[in-house]
Amino acid sequence: MTKLWKIDGNALHPLAAERFDAEDRLERWLETDISILDPSLMVIGRQVVTPHQGRVDLLAINIEGSVTVIELKRDRTPRDIVAQILDYASWVSTLDTPGVHALADDYLRPRGDGFTEAFRRKFGTPPPEPLNVTHSMVIVASALDTASQRIVEYLARVHDVGINTAFFTIFGDGKGQFLSADWLMDQEEVVERTERRARAPWSGLWYVNVDDGVSRGWSDMRRLGFISAGRGRIYSAPLEKLSAGDRIYAYQKGAGYVGFGVVIEAALMARNVVIGGRPLLEHQLDQPALGHDPDDPEMAEYIVRVDWRNALPLAEAKRFPGAFANQNVVCRLRDAATLEFLAKEFGSPES
Structure with a gap:
């Protein structure tokens, strides 16, 4: 559990965690600045309609062209959100390179650049070929029950599934609010295990x-x-x-x-x-x-x-x-x- 203290001279004052009722705001914050979750990502879609009668909260991509499904827990039960994000990932796994380009262009062009231009501006290089060789999933929540945490860790550690949970907590001191973020597991290690199956072995x-x-x-x-x-x-x-x-x-x-x-x-x-x-x-x-x-x-x-x-x-x-x-x-x-x-x-x- 994340804890936060305010430094006041030589004294420390604990800040109280407040009820997180700002999932819609958090989705907008992540869309505007995904670096608060992961600075290696670029958002390429929000509320993306899938053939599975659902909408993916956010889709993002990294410099290697791997797509990340980001889903906020909202009011869904913990086990429901795990099942939901796996369902969305099953659809994302079918996206080929033209499909990623089309989806990202639909989202990015109304905001300025198309996908290729936005990717180059973000990463300093054109998009790789092919895209979406691997994909990953991130559940965003203020808390997750221990059973669901075990499921997420089991999928990631035993079966090399690219799934992790990011915890965002709001703290208050009576004068203002503060947002903290933490991961269930080291995110780079999760992605590394996932990519190990699809990419060349590490050179050292x-x-x-x-x-x-x-x-x-x-x-x-x-x-x-x-x-x-x-x-x-x-x-x-x-x-x-x-x-x-x-x-x-x-x-x-x-x-x-x-x-x-x-x-x-x-x-x-x-x-x-x-x-x-x-x-x-x-x-x-x-x-x-x-x-x-x-x-x-x-x-x-x-x-x-x-x-x-x-x-x-x-x-x-x-x-x-x-x-x-x-x-x-x-x-x-x-x-x-x-x-x-x-x-x-x-x-x-x-x-």
């Missing part, structure tokens, strides 16, 4: 986003040997997947692949990182904003030190049409064509 290599910009600079990362992420644990926590000895390829959105290296130190807050005998934040940095929020464990920049075996300036980034790219900070790299390309451009990762 990791993909990381450089995200050169207002908070960090690739020139600093390349020169001093690190990668970083921050301004929220949703961005920095994925760095904790990396351990000393892990091999990574670095990617900059809009440019391409810029480096291959080996992790030499797991993630630490920037203020605690020492490079060349000096604290990182005392080095002359091209992007001094790396030191933002140094004492805030939620917002601070986190650093993973890397021994770059081959690192290029952004102007020399390597890419090819169809190369794997992903907006996640860290993810497993398994695309065979991209791996072959990277080995050629950066040298064998085994050497």
